[in-house]
Amino acid sequence: MPHLPEHLLTGYRNFMSGRYPAESGRYRSLALEGQAPETMIVACCDSRSAPEAIFDAGPGELFVLRNVGNLVPPYEPDGEYHSTSAALEFAVQSLKVKNIVVMGHGRCGGIRAALDTNFAPLSPGDFIGKWMSLIAPAAETVAASTMMTATERQTALERISIRYSIANLRTFPCVSILEGKGKLTLHGAWFDISTGELWVMNKETGDFERPEL
Amino acid sequence: MPHLPEHLLTGYRNFMSGRYPAESGRYRSLALEGQAPETMIVACCDSRSAPEAIFDAGPGELFVLRNVGNLVPPYEPDGEYHSTSAALEFAVQSLKVKNIVVMGHGRCGGIRAALDTNFAPLSPGDFIGKWMSLIAPAAETVAASTMMTATERQTALERISIRYSIANLRTFPCVSILEGKGKLTLHGAWFDISTGELWVMNKETGDFERPEL
Amino acid sequence: MPHLPEHLLTGYRNFMSGRYPAESGRYRSLALEGQAPETMIVACCDSRSAPEAIFDAGPGELFVLRNVGNLVPPYEPDGEYHSTSAALEFAVQSLKVKNIVVMGHGRCGGIRAALDTNFAPLSPGDFIGKWMSLIAPAAETVAASTMMTATERQTALERISIRYSIANLRTFPCVSILEGKGKLTLHGAWFDISTGELWVMNKETGDFERPEL
Amino acid sequence: MPHLPEHLLTGYRNFMSGRYPAESGRYRSLALEGQAPETMIVACCDSRSAPEAIFDAGPGELFVLRNVGNLVPPYEPDGEYHSTSAALEFAVQSLKVKNIVVMGHGRCGGIRAALDTNFAPLSPGDFIGKWMSLIAPAAETVAASTMMTATERQTALERISIRYSIANLRTFPCVSILEGKGKLTLHGAWFDISTGELWVMNKETGDFERPEL
Structure with a gap:
């Protein structure tokens, strides 16, 4: 059955x-x-931040990669299995998307794990610990900002990690070449689960701001 | 701005x-x-197969990993960055989901690449080629079945890859232990983009069948 | 004339x-x-953050102390001239206000000066430098958070300084005693000059949130 | 919350x-x-004398320092925390305001405390007593003028203290230099809470007069 x-x-x-x-x-x-989507979204697995819901997107509209923490690792052509790099390559080279949006969100469990200095491995493989260690230098700095509240630290790292992923996107030759030619645009966005607000990254300053709707 | x-x-x-x-x-x-989702979905990045649309799911309902070809690699606790394993570990150990559904779909570009014996790397890193090589042995066998049509070979590999990912899920100790205790159930599903039909895997036979609705 | x-x-x-x-x-x-105001506001001198405008307050409603950066120094009964402590003492002991609100705001020039590691004294007396040095430890920590944008660091320190001032309010015996008796309540607020939004401090977490209106 | x-x-x-x-x-x-306000106002914290209301001022128009009694202490570059001097320095050196207005008002509680020869400290720190002692010599003289009514003494000291603060403003080198160059003008004003009348200081005589409107 x-x-x-x-x-x-x-x-x-x-x-x-x-x-x-x-x-x-x-x-x-x-x-x-x-399919011929114009836009690739790199989003988190979190059950509260589905890109198709937030962008009211129909079939064919968004090519969506989702991993914990919406991270893009740096370019590493070492012959290993890289699911994120594979999805990126497929979107850019085969589908020729025009936009890549890295979308983070509030109260991200992966970011919380990265900030938790007492974080214990969830299993012997410690896959989450290893995966989130991509942003370990930033996480350590933010975790030390003890005059910020826990929520402020969390939001700060969520936004730093979006900027980090966008910077890593540019380490992929195909991305930086197409961006240089004006054929591909990179964006950052942050979704506030609690209020439904979408904050969009200002490309010049890196700040997250609420767009006029 | x-x-x-x-x-x-x-x-x-x-x-x-x-x-x-x-x-x-x-x-x-x-x-x-x-969040406290009961179900994790492993789906493809394809813009035509959004799990929240297909399952009419609201916020908080589905923890969704999406990569090209909805693949789960085998357990490999080697200290490298594994985004898929990290998401799996988080869903099972931290969120304690009760179900994992591997959902494939028709006309998958990743599966098509795996079947294409003349497939040329999309970029020097060949990330898609490497990523889809996870199912290379199956792909070679199916590609050799020249009496099946191209569409039949494609559908066959799409379903084989779902069963392969489910088998790999069981190589993770936490998954096999919890499944043994009856606390976690693994499922397969395949979505027909063309007709909107959902085919569900029969756990005893591995066949894909249409559920009574 | x-x-x-x-x-x-x-x-x-x-x-x-x-x-x-x-x-x-x-x-x-x-x-x-x-006068018998129920509420004392500690606000900044900034020409863009007048409490009476923001709270649409009529005559007699708000007892308003304004200094650069809306700072409350710690209790220091040393016989020196302390304008902030004097205003606080008058509001609490003589007027018996029920609420004290420390209200900061975005783009504060005093906070910017505190974060500016190259800040040069504005005059030989360096009064601004000395005044803002009240929050120097926090400012140094935040200034070192170089993965945050300049605006993010500014907002972070603006909010830290509000919490700092509230903590200092509690070093005044009259404040802590009356707060303990439930006769005086301390609040934090932050006004976004750019959008007109008012963010209110959550007393349990210290976070700033937008109230339901 | x-x-x-x-x-x-x-x-x-x-x-x-x-x-x-x-x-x-x-x-x-x-x-x-x-912000680029043309005018700095030194006003009292009193809830009945909000400068923005009295001058119908919009955002960005007035840089407002408020302390008890609208006092400016004399220049004292001693490395201590001086909130009033810091605000003054910021307004003059950084914002380059063109006018400074010291605005007193009738029925000022701080002035009343200064005149009260039986005034008991409001708290062990006696911050108000110490702060108002800035005008103690004037207060003693006025308090001794027993042929003036209590209200006359109060108004007299309110106006004396405005002239005193203006004189102290001139002890700040930056103020006196810019005033000498004609780039900064100092003004005095006194607001009658009871009638809404504004009395303006005549610079030549020091008298307070009602301007033609």
Whole structure:
């Protein structure tokens, strides 16, 4: 017997009776012609920050990579398995997206783990510890800012890590070349789970600001 | 000036005027109490297969990892950066999800690349080539089945890769222990972009079948 | 000849023809009965953050101390001239205010001076340098957070200095005793000049949040 | 939970729905370009003498120092914390204001304390007693003028203290130099809470007179 958790089956039934009939033509043509999204989103796995919900995006609109902490590691052509680099390469070279948005969010568990100086490995492999160690230098500096509140430190590191990922995007030759030619634009955004506010990175200053809507 | 692609700003405006008001209380309590999703989804980055759309899922419902080809590599506690393993560890050990669903889909570009015996690297780093080589042995076998049509080979490898990822999930000690105790269930699903059909893996046979709705 | 800058005379004419007639009874009774404000505000001298404007306050409502950076120095009963301590003592002991609000604001020139490691004295007395040195330890820590943007560091120190001033308020015996009896409440607020937003300090966490309006 | 006294929240709501929309552009440009007020006001903390109300001043117009009794102590470059001197230095040297107005008012509690020969310290630190002792010689002389009524003595000392503060302003080298060059003008004013009248100091005689309006 095929089996899925009941909440997923219920959700799928809603999709088929609700959204799908209105979008079936779109799904069909996307199947025939292939996807051609203009925008890649690098987002977190967090269940509260789904890019398609936040950007009210339909099928075919967003190519979405999601990992813990929405991190992009630096370019490392060493022949190892790099899921993030693979998705980036596919989006830029094959789909030729015009925009890459790194979208972080408030109350990120990965960022919290990076800031937690007493963080104990979750399993013998310590995959989260190792993965978040990508931003360890920043995390140590921020963790030492003890006059900021825990929430202020968390928000600061969330935003630093977005800027860090954008900087790493530029270590990929294909990204920096296309950005130099004006064919690819990099963006940062931060979603406040608590209020639904979206804060967008100012490219000149690196600050996060609320766009006029 | 903060800047986002116009289609994202438009989408965000729709979110704030449409879906958000109805769900603001949910976002707020999720922010205060933290996320507690029951289900992790491993899905593809493809712009046509957003899990939240297909399962009509609200905020807090799905913890979603997305990479090219919805692949889970085998357990490899080697101290390297493993984004997929990190997300898995976080979902199982910290969030204590009850279900993990590997969801593939039709017309997957990653699977197509794996089947393409003339596939040329997309960039000097060849990250996609390396990433999809995780399923190279299966891909070679399927590619040799020349009496199947191209579409049949594609669908076959898409489903094989789902079963492969589920098998790899079981190489993680935490997954196999919790599955043995009945606290964690693994599922496979395959979404047909063209028709909107969801096919669910039969755990006994490995076949993909359409659930009764 | 009595002389005032023309813009003040014009403003005073507007006051007498506009607001004053509506409030003359209130002024008169406040003159007869004395002031009895419920709330003391410690605010900055900055021309963009007038508490009476921001809180739409009428005559008699707010007892307002304003200095550069809205700082409260620690209790120091050394017999020297302390204008801030004098105002505090008068508000608490004589007027018996029920609330003290320390209100900072964005883009504060005093805070900017404190963060500027190359800050040169404005005059031989270096009064600003000395005054802002009250928060020098915090300023040095924040100035070293080079992965935060200049604006992020500025906002962080603005908020730290509000918490610092509130902590110093509690070093005054009269404040801590009355707070302990529930007769006096301390608050923090931060005004965003650019957007008009008021952020209010959460007393439990020290975070600044936007109140529901 | 963020928390402010209810009357402030109500006032802030009025500000946001009333005055702010009309002035939002002004706030925004003041945030971007910085403040450039032409005039500094030294006023009292008294809740009945808000300079922005009396001079109908908008954002960016007045740099306002407020302490008890609107006093300026004499220049004392001793390396101690001087909030008044710091504000003065900032206004003159950094903002380069063109006018400084010392504005006193009727029924001032600080002046009353200075005149009260039986005044008991409000707290062990006696900060008000010490602060008002800046004008102790004048206060003693006036208190001895027993043929003047209590109200006459009070008004007399209020005006003497304005002239005293203006004289002290001239002990600051930066003030006297700029005044000598005609780049800075010093003014005195006295506000009658009871009637709303503004009395302006005649620079030649030191008298307070009502300006023609």
